[in-house]
Amino acid sequence: MARKVDPAELRAAVGAVSGWLRGETGEVPGREELGAAVRATARTLAIVAPGHAVEVRVPPFVAVQCIEGPRHTRGTPPNVVETDARTWLLLATGLLEFDDAVRDGVVAASGSRAGEVARWLPVAAPNHG
Template sequence: MAGRNAVDPAQVRAAVLRVAEWLTDSDATTPARPEIAAAVRGTARALASSAPGHSVEVRVPPFVAVQCIEGPRHTRGNPPNVVETDPRTWLLLATGLLDFETAVDSGKLSASGSRAIEVAAWLPIVPLPRP
């Protein structure tokens, strides 16, 4: 039996495609919260599955937080390596429509700790063509 965080690539891709217009067209209507949640959770869990480990925590409030990237395991308090952003920015990163450095420079993504930047090597998760 698959666990709660099991990742089905086809389901993740389908969830992303349901919000793709919102990501590629700034005038598009914002999708329903469950559609955004499914795409965010799916892509974040796919990242954790592709880059297993516990040295970096990726947070996309209010939908998901996952640990990824091999290295020292964090066990108490706030993790030393954290990537945090809003759902739309995360999905832009996860689809390759926005690069990690640009997101950090714009202030839309917070990357703290020496290993947080390693998340960039695992992006995009579900590539979409640029408009």
């Protein structure tokens, strides 16, 4: 089971990067801030969509399994969603649609169930501020 994410921790982590995500600042967040936001949102996805059918990877920060289905234990999982930190955070906050990201090539979604991740997004609201 995924480690519980405190809602205040999630809001703070997303808040620290939300200006950058919305394009209000050109300053890229530091690795620590970026990693905290990626991990909090990915772990939240694993909590709201528990299971092991799809692996979501956001290197180098996190990989989580989610969505009900058979557990994957060895080798490359059959259903994988992989992207960079910024794209993941845009998806996680609803600033980017999953299907658009796949179409534009910024998200790699392999396997028949990978697209099911879209049903569970967004997992956090971008802070307005």
